[in-house]
Amino acid sequence: MTDARSLSIVRGRVLTPAPYERKLVEWPDALVEVDADGRITAVSEAPADCPVPPTWPGAVIVPGLVDTHLHFPQTRILGSASGPLLPWLETSVFPEEARFDDPDHAAAVAREMCRALIEQGTTLAGIYSTAHPQATEILLTALEDGGLRAVTGLTLMDRNAPPANRLEAVEAMAASDALIERWHGRDGGRIRISMIPRFALSCTPELLREAGRRSREHDLLLQTHISENRDEIAQTLAAFPGHRDYLSVYEDHDCAGPRTLLAHCIHFSDDEWARMQAQDIAVAHCPDSNFFLGSGCMPLRVALDRGLRVGLGTDVGAGRTFSVRRVAAAAYDASLLCQAMVSPEELLWLATRGGAQAMRQDDRLGCIAPGFDADLVAIDVPPLHPSPSRAALIDALVFRHDAGPVRATVVRGRVLRGA
Ligand SMILES: [Zn+2]
Known part of the structure; x- marks a missing residue:
């Protein structure tokens, strides 16, 4: 991408995660300095006579939102009410995903998805493609051109799906090798390739093992x-x-370890949770999707108390929104149903810093501090009740999406959306 404006200094109210504690730190009026590579070099309180005008007046600036789990080819079936999971895959998902052998369809949907992510303030996403190498190339090109960060790859399926959705293991691994060679680490690591067995049911043991080995x-x-x-x-x-x-x-097929990011984790035994912790496996929590398919509630507090790395995922299209903030609101509801509340402050931390940890990019992402990349989102702040306190601001960011839309989305200092 060449036409995006780059920022060298940003002024405004900043709310940033602490790096390792699940809490947020506020700067009422901060100056954030950004170098030519899009790295934050300094954060300081603006002086009384500061000549720099507020960059987005009336907005609060937080790190870019991280969507740890969504499906590119399900963009147009978002909201298709045909659950629970297995009938939903047969009825809604597999027929639509089969259409991605058409490059024009893939290109149109890739543009739609990138636009939707940027509009919601997502700057990094873990994206499942289809089993089609050409559609995945088209997706990667759209992500590169759109300026987003992404971790994506073929969705691997070689059994228990219609022929149009499958790719045999040998072909899938050859295509994955080509994607790794061509795309992994592109633009300073902004674009990364991932191994994505859809789920165990859709994969032969050989395919799972090969995916694990490449990972x-x-x-x-x-x-x-x-x-x-x-x-x-x-x-x-x-x-x-x-x-x-x-x-x-997954453990027995070389697919479990610190590089593994598992979506849902709803019906785990205590022993499975203990092994998740022992192997440092990360969790993509997708509560809106879990509500829509009637799957159940993941016990988020259990995962957090065990110290697991956890991010939030929209899981489009079983999830009904591209908004990670709406997913945070759903996660709040789900935590209450589990009788173990997770606070809005913790959820906003998970939507940013937690997501970066889950995706193993926390060395550079998820904080507004020197040394981190300038991935930023400006969100309009609605009138707050009962007072313009920090707690009311956090509640508004998590629960009042309609009154406080995303104003600007920035990746590595480049403005993807907003003035
Ligand atoms: Zn999913």
Whole structure:
């Protein structure tokens, strides 16, 4: 991308996660200095006679939102009410994903998805493509041109799906190798390739092992689904006989470790949670999707108390929104249903810093502080009740989306949207 404006200094109210504690730090009127590479070099309080005008008057500036889990080819079936999970895949998902052998369709949807992410303030996303190498190339080109950060790759399926949705293991690995060679690390690591077995049911043991091996050899994120739905769990254990639980299927096929990012994790046993912790596996929490498909509630507090890396995911199109803030609101509701509330402050931390940790990019992302990349979102602040306190501001960011839309989205100092 060449036509985006770059920022060298930003002035405004800043709310930033602390790096390691799940709390937020506020600068009422900050100056954020950004170098030519888009790196933050200094954050300071603006002096009384500061000549720099506020960059986005009336807005608060937070780090770019991180969507740790969504499906590019489901952009146009968002809201397709045909759940629970397995019938929804058959009825809504597989027919639409099969259409991505058409490059024109793939290109149109890729543009729509990038626009939707930027409009909602998402700057980094973990994106499942389809099993089509050409559609995945088209997606990667759109992400590169659109200025977003992304971790994406083929969605690997070589069984239990219609022929139009599958790619045999040998072909899929050859295509993945080509994607790694061509795209991984593009533009200073803004674009990264990931291994993405859709879920155990859609993969032969050979495909799972090959995906795990590449993740390890190339230090790639490995993204997949787990323990979303009870029928899915029963079918998975039938397809992989001799395994004690769902997580052990991934463990036994070289797909579990610190590079692994697992979506859903709803129906885990205590032993599975303990092994998640022992292996430093990250969680993509997708509560809006879980509500829409009636999958259940992931016990977020359990994951956090174990010290797991957790990010939020829209899971479009089972999730009904591209807004990570709306997902944070759904996560609040889900935490109450689990009788273990997670606060709006913690949720905003998870939507930014937590997501960066889950995606192993927390060395550069998720804080507004020197040494971090200038991935920023400006969000309009609505009139606050009962007073313009920090707590009221955080509540508004998580719950009052309609009154406080995203004003600007910035990746590495480049303005993707907004003046
Ligand atoms: Zn998903």
